[in-house]
Amino acid sequence: MALLSKKEMKRIPIVDDANDSQFGVVAIDLENCNGCKMCTIICPCDVLELYGPRHDKKVRIKEGLSMCLSCDNCHAICEYDAISIEQTYNFVGRYKQLNRGAAIQPRLKY
Amino acid sequence: MSDIAKDRVDANDAEETEQQPRRAVKTTEIEEGDPWNTIEAAFLKRRSIRRFKKKQVPAHMIRRILEIGRFAPSQGNCQPWKYVVVRDRETITEMENFCADMCRKISGALDYTAYKKGTFARWRSETFLKLFAKWRPSNMHPVPFGAVNLIANDRFKVFHHPPTIIIPLMDTRGIGHPEIDLGIVGTNIVMAAHSLGLGTCWVGLASFLNDSAEWRERLGVEEPYQLIEAISVGYVLGKPMQNTVARETHETLWIEDGEKNLIY
Numbered sequence: 001m002a003l004l005s006k007k008e009m010k011r012i013p014i015v016d017d018a019n020d021s022q023f024g025v026v027a028i029d030l031e032n033c034n035g036c037k038m039c040t041i042i043c044p045c046d047v048l049e050l051y052g053p054r055h056d057k058k059v060r061i062k063e064g065l066s067m068c069l070s071c072d073n074c075h076a077i078c079e080y081d082a083i084s085i086e087q088t089y090n091f092v093g094r095y096k097q098l099n100r101g102a103a104i105q106p107r108l109k110y
Numbered sequence: 111m112s113d114i115a116k117d118r119v120d121a122n123d124a125e126e127t128e129q130q131p132r133r134a135v136k137t138t139e140i141e142e143g144d145p146w147n148t149i150e151a152a153f154l155k156r157r158s159i160r161r162f163k164k165k166q167v168p169a170h171m172i173r174r175i176l177e178i179g180r181f182a183p184s185q186g187n188c189q190p191w192k193y194v195v196v197r198d199r200e201t202i203t204e205m206e207n208f209c210a211d212m213c214r215k216i217s218g219a220l221d222y223t224a225y226k227k228g229t230f231a232r233w234r235s236e237t238f239l240k241l242f243a244k245w246r247p248s249n250m251h252p253v254p255f256g257a258v259n260l261i262a263n264d265r266f267k268v269f270h271h272p273p274t275i276i277i278p279l280m281d282t283r284g285i286g287h288p289e290i291d292l293g294i295v296g297t298n299i300v301m302a303a304h305s306l307g308l309g310t311c312w313v314g315l316a317s318f319l320n321d322s323a324e325w326r327e328r329l330g331v332e333e334p335y336q337l338i339e340a341i342s343v344g345y346v347l348g349k350p351m352q353n354t355v356a357r358e359t360h361e362t363l364w365i366e367d368g369e370k371n372l373i374y
Contacts, residue, residue: 012250014236021252042160044266067252067256071355072357075353077350077352079349081353084356085355094243099361100360101360101361101374102359105355108146109142
């Protein structure tokens with residue numbers, strides 16, 4: 001038994017269709033975020049942006065098609081622990097993620 | 111001297127390698143929950159770096175990194191690689207421009223997100239992409255598709271404009287799967303650079319250079335060698351490696367004592 005049926009293997013997901021493609025989502029702790037802009041610079045997919053008044057800027061995901069690849073680089077650079085990955089990317093059909101658990105930090109106990 | 115011996119380039123004519131002191135490696139007892147050791151922590155904290163300082167990395171450091179690559183394991187000790195190191199700003203910019211042009215060509219034909227749903231143009235490029243995906247499924251994954259679009263729109267540079275690019279070329283005559291050996295060499299290079307405080311990033315889109323006769327000549331890529339990946343190396347800008355990141359757990363089939371268990 002294969003994990004994907006032949007029909008699924010033939011299906012190529014459409015990127016801007018919410019039924020086909022689910023991209024990463026980041027959770028932002030607005031209390032900790034001080035708008036230092038580091039995560040918007042480091043983001044390899046250019047999906048983060050600053051918003052808000054001049055002295056109280058916060059970060060958010062850009063509107064429209066966001067192709068976040070859930071690399072968590074924004075969390076790695078954040079000094080204030082204000083941003084982290086909430087949902088990882090997944091697709092239907094040929095590029096469906098198989099046999100994965102939730103995204104977690106490195107574990108020392110199992 | 112035999113023909114084979116003559117072909118070897120003697121790099122170590124004058125230098126005599128120092129004898130390393132022999133030391134037995136002790137396997138220390140590790141208990142569950144013990145903190146990560148230095149090497150483990152280095153692996154966990156390594157990130158792909160996409161912002162580099164302009165400062166050039168000293169040549170001796172790059173040589174040192176390549177030296178670690180030389181001792182990578184390979185199938186049947188066949189060592190199916192050689193390196194190209196590019197340290198010219200102009201050449202790097204030209205390489206970036208060439209790859210960006212290729213991305214623009216591909217994106218122009220295949221980017222259906224540029225058109226409104228329901229239009230003919232949208233249907234045409236969607237169909238074209240699906241056909242293309244049948245031919246090269248791994249290249250048409252939605253994630254690289256997004257990266258190609260970013261590069262085509264000039265929001266992103268292919269090599270991230272590093273001071274140095276290391277390109278391990280693959281000898282296609284390697285034993286078994288030479289691609290894997292190339293990956294192991296690359297990992298050695300990346301981890302050696304990380305241990306010296308340098309940032310690295312694998313660049314898969316560099317394989318466009320392999321398809322161009324001009325660039326094959328300029329980079330000395332000749333049969334039986336092939337350019338598959340490139341590694342950008344440079345000083346890290348900012349502090350992008352402060353925290354470890356979250357990653358998905360992967361299914362593991364654990365076979366022990368006649369039992370099979372799935373663990374994550």
